[in-house]
Amino acid sequence: MNTFSLHNSKSMIEENIKNIITRIEQKAASVGRKSNEITLVAVSKLKPVEAIKEAFDFGIRDFGENRTPEFQQKAQLLSKEINWHFIGHLQTKKAKDVVPYASLIHSVDTLKLAGEINKRAKNINKIQNILLEIKTSYEETKTGLVNIDEIKEVLDFCKNAENLNVQGFMTMAPFTNNENEIRNSFKQLKNIFDKFNSEGYNLKHLSMGMTNDFELAIEEGATIVRIGTAIFGKRNYN
Numbered sequence: 001m002n003t004f005s006l007h008n009s010k011s012m013i014e015e016n017i018k019n020i021i022t023r024i025e026q027k028a029a030s031v032g033r034k035s036n037e038i039t040l041v042a043v044s045k046l047k048p049v050e051a052i053k054e055a056f057d058f059g060i061r062d063f064g065e066n067r068t069p070e071f072q073q074k075a076q077l078l079s080k081e082i083n084w085h086f087i088g089h090l091q092t093k094k095a096k097d098v099v100p101y102a103s104l105i106h107s108v109d110t111l112k113l114a115g116e117i118n119k120r121a122k123n124i125n126k127i128q129n130i131l132l133e134i135k136t137s138y139e140e141t142k143t144g145l146v147n148i149d150e151i152k153e154v155l156d157f158c159k160n161a162e163n164l165n166v167q168g169f170m171t172m173a174p175f176t177n178n179e180n181e182i183r184n185s186f187k188q189l190k191n192i193f194d195k196f197n198s199e200g201y202n203l204k205h206l207s208m209g210m211t212n213d214f215e216l217a218i219e220e221g222a223t224i225v226r227i228g229t230a231i232f233g234k235r236n237y238n
Ligand SMILES: *Cc1c(COP(=O)(O)O)cnc(C)c1O
Pocket: 043, 045, 066, 087, 088, 172, 209, 210, 211, 212, 226, 227, 228, 229, 230
């Protein structure tokens, strides 16, 4: 065995994880939060299973994927100890492929999708943890619920659905360098979260923050950050 190259290929992901964990701890401490109330989801989309195994060996247990076939394949192949997070847009007809493996689905954005997830979860005797995806930016490409009445309608449906456990909200900040715009997007999500919690909804998670903005997200109350590039390196979309 070539231990030298093994060590080398491992060290980048290890170094990156150490670095990110330190940054999460420092940021949390700087705003008086506990870092153990923040879950790091390593976003492994488009990365090989070897990369996931390396991160796993270094203690990461939460991984995020955004495409159904890739999510399903990796979940079937890899350790049952992994908590799989589905973070991409989910088509209603694909819910059946995701529910058996997902520890948390971050991207529920319609009543219809919530209904289908509930049905598929019931079929396999599972309570499916979900988040509602909220659109907090004006970008056309982003999906998610916008209107408060609509959010309430989906929340109420999920609360009453036997096989769903709705735990909070997810959002993606706009793609911009403007820190204020990004922060506003996170603040909006936190406001909606606080509003529903003040009405007794008992939500616990805010999934927000990626490689370029996770520290802002932690300042604004994120309990789950989804980080890909800073752990696994740039993705090749070709
Ligand atoms: C790809 C992706 C991420 C991770 O993005 P990075 O900038 O690579 O950290 C987080 N959330 C969602 C929904 C994604 O699709």
